[in-house]
Structure formats: structure tokens, C-alpha cells
Amino acid sequence: MEKIVINGGKPLFGEVTVSGAKNAAVAIIPAVVLCDEPCRIENIPNISDVSLIANILQDMGAMVRRVDKNTLDIDPRPINTWEATHDAVRGMRASYYLLGALLGRFHNAKVALPGGCNFGVRPIDQHLKGFAMMGAHNELVNGAVIESTTSGSFHGARVYFDTVSVGSTINLMLAAVKAEGQTILENAAKEPHIVDLANFLNSMGANIRGAGTDVIKIRGVDYLRGVTYSIIPDQIEAGTYMAAAAATRGKITIRNITPKHLESISSKLMEMGCEIEEYDEAVIVDATKRPLNRVNIKTMPHPGFPTDCQPQFVALLSTVKGTSIVNESVWDNRYQYVSELVRMGAKISVEGRLAIIEGGKLTGAPVKATDLRAGAAMVIAGLVADGTTSISNINYIERGYSDVVTKFQSLGADIKKIYLPDHKHIATTA
């Protein structure tokens, strides 16, 4: 078993470089399935979700070659199946993008239901509604696999999403890129990774307009050429380091970022009393100047405050005097980690979608990562807490954070990863 162990209480100082965005990488890699030539993808984060989706493509016949730690060459031409039903597919959320990509390429797809972080129910009704409007017949097989089939014709459609959904917007873009005619997506999500995916597809010859607004128009094309493409910086990883700098009352420079993607996070930190200096591709967060203020936060689809930074900011607010209220408006059940922060002395009560946080002192404790960003929240709490925090289930953290231990070490944190022998059952004799 592996754990992250932190001796807390040291403010962070120095510089850290953000990796490529997880949620862009895990959409762009399956999008390569639609391409008619090989592609090179750069600035790929070194995380387990990327390895998993790359392995899934390889199992389907794609030639995948790791050029270096952050670059993948993918030749999708040898893929000769529209089935992805093995266990790895269930190991991550974004594997459901294979539904849109395979429908787009083969007009048929059979893909296992996805996994990903557990926030209660994560429905895919809007994805399936869109595929059906484009001519697919969707069936849930044995409660575990979605089979989407067509009689050959797969065409554009006007799809109005009942809810703003990142996954459905991406999946429908993938399905529509090579479909016959025009697809119009209304009430579409506007996250930076949606724009990145559209830029990637357009660089290959797709015809997508409006990504980043709530109406996206896609005219189907016949051929997508191979390209070299570099993934955008990770907004959420950047937001995590920003929260960590504030929580430890430190001052850090975060490089390889897009300031525009961080506006909701920067403005919340400024409201708390942090000083933020923005450059073209860097941001400095300075929390050394004055005591921080309590704030309220409501998570929203982009450009609102991202739900994927909610746990990290709850950890930060647990250290800030006064009562802060966080309203999680995207997910029904994204506070499962709160009981772990409470072990560390945080005073948080959860009422439905609200977390009410009474800021104070944190003390090191053994805690677990209950999901990816919950794990990041434990790291932030551990960096602030008096004493030692050990975090288990760090495989969740490694789903989405490249080199998290070395990056925090470079900011002066006393943090390390340890390997513990697995507990063996010792047989007893009568």
C-alpha cells in the first residue's frame, strides 16, 4: 500500500509548473479514434487516467507510442472494433467518450458504463438522448454496457441539453464531427477543455463553431487529417496549488497557466485577501500580507467557480477565521470527504448541498482520499495542520495530479510518498 505522509505547518514558497489538463487529455485521446491519420499529442499529464485511456485505445488496436513523459503518438487506423467492454473502461469516467467517437467512426458502439469519482448518481441520459436524435438506438445490456447501433445512417440533429453537461457536450461533438449534415448543440457546456477539444478537432479539418459559448454548431466532414497538438494547462491543478498557497499563508508562482481560465478562482482568493499577480502564462498567489477573510462560494458550470476545486477550497476555508458557506450546485453528493477533514479538527456541517465551515486549527491525522479532488483537499489540509497527516487511497490522487509529491516538495513542503508492505493474513494452526 502507498501513502502520502505530510508534516504540516510550513508555508509554501517558490515556483511550480502546471501540467496539461486531465479533462482535456481524456477527451482528446479518444477523439483521435475519429482521425484518418496518426496524431501526436503533447503536454499530456503524467496521470493514471491518461495511461488507462491510452491502454484502452491500444487494446482496441490503435498503435500507441509514448515518445516521452508528456507526448503520445497515436495511430488510430488499425482500430477494427467498436467494442470497449472490458474492466479498464469501468475504471474511469472519460471512457464514455468512446461512445461518441466510435459512433462517429463506425456508426455503432458498445462501451461499458464508465466509473470515475463517486458523487452519487452520474446519469448519462443527455448523452443518450443526443445520440438517439442523431439516429442511434441505445440499449443498456445487462446493466453494465451501453450498445448504440444505427442502421447505417448517422446524421446531424438539433440537441437541446436539459442540463449543462460537460460530458454530453463533448460526446455529442465527437459523434457529430463526421456525421452527415449539421448538428446544433444548445445549452452546451463552456469549459476550457470543450474549447480545447474543438480546437484539436478543427486543426484536423473538422468544422465546429461556437465552442466556449452555449450554442455549438458542427458540420460533419468526411476526413480528419493527422496533427501535432498540445493540450491546454490544467485549470484545476492550478486552482489546487493556488488554494494550497493560500491555506499555508505562503507565496508561490504557478507557471504554464491560462489566467482567463482561473478568473473565478483568482477573484475568490482576492476576496479572501490574497494578492494575485497575473502574467501571460503565470500567476503569483501571495497570502502573506494580511489575515484571510471568510467567503461564500457557489460552484457553477464554467465560467462559474469549478466544482472540481470545491473540496480544496473547503480545506482552505477550514483554516480561515469565521463562518464560510459553500454551495455545491453541480453534484448532489460531493461532500463525502468532509468526515475526513473533521478528523483533522475541521468544523464543518453539511446540510444538503451546503457545507457550513467554521474556520480554525487543523491537526494531523490518518485520513483517506475518498476521490480525486477530495484527496487534493487532504493534501492541502495536511500541509497546514500541526503534526503529521498520512493519506491513504492515493491512487485517487494519482488519477489527476502529475508528480504531486515532487511538485509540493519543490515548494518547500515536508511531504513524501511511502510504501507499506500489504498486510498478509497469517494462517494459524490449531
Ligand SMILES: CC(=O)N[C@H]1[C@@H](OP(=O)(O)OP(=O)(O)OC[C@H]2O[C@@H](n3ccc(=O)[nH]c3=O)[C@H](O)[C@@H]2O)O[C@H](CO)[C@@H](O)[C@@H]1O
Ligand atoms: C472527465 C471529466 O471531464 N469530468 C468532469 C465532468 O464530469 P461529467 O461530464 O460527468 O459532468 P457533467 O458536466 O456531465 O455533469 C454535470 C451535471 O449534469 C448532470 N447530468 C450529466 C449528464 C447527463 O446525461 N445527465 C445529467 O443529469 C450530472 O448529474 C451533474 O449534476 O464535468 C464535471 C462538472 O464540471 C466535473 O466535475 C468532472 O471532473
Ligand SMILES: C=C(OP(=O)(O)O)C(=O)O
Ligand atoms: C470528478 C473528476 O473527474 P472524473 O469525472 O473523471 O471522475 C475530477 O476531475 O475532479
